[in-house]
Amino acid sequence: MDPNDIDRLMPTELISLNDPPTEKEACIEYLLDVVADAGRVDDRDGALAALYQREEETTTGVGKGIGIPHAKTDAISRPSVAFTRSEAGVDFESMDDEPAHLVFMILVPESGSDEHLAVLSSLSRSLMHDEVREALYDAETPADVQSVMKEAMA
Secondary structure (H helix, E strand, O other): OOOOHHHHHOOHHHEEOOOOOOOHHHHHHHHHHHHHHOOOOOOHHHHHHHHHHHHHHOOOEEEOOEEOOEEEOOOOOOOEEEEEEEEEEEOOOOOOOOOEEEEEEEEEOOOOHHHHHHHHHHHHHHHOOHHHHHHHHHOOOHHHHHHHHHHHOO
16 A cells, blocks of 8 residues: 555544543444544444444454454445544454554445455554554654554555
């Protein structure tokens, strides 16, 4: 994935540095509202249902303090990646039983399955590096988060 895709997929208005709710479903709704408030959700209820359905299939807690709820849905018209971080952590039922402190939400249109997999794969790979996670914890502005992700995906 091209680092320049970050501007398109994850504009600063999709990055929240406010502490989200600590309960998984409430955190998912919180991030979905960030995407909706940016005008990128056509059907909030449909998007939420797709996210919850995906959560039922298998955990989106990937370990190392990371949660990546994601869905393909016709409830949105363009791919979006939202981000928040949680001081307390959110239980995403990760494989290492650790709470998620860095939470990314990926939403792509139903027709965008290749892009969905590319974004998920690229994001997951970059977040396995300790220095990337540390830089996200240290980021002071949404622009800082964007910068970290551009560098990580370069």
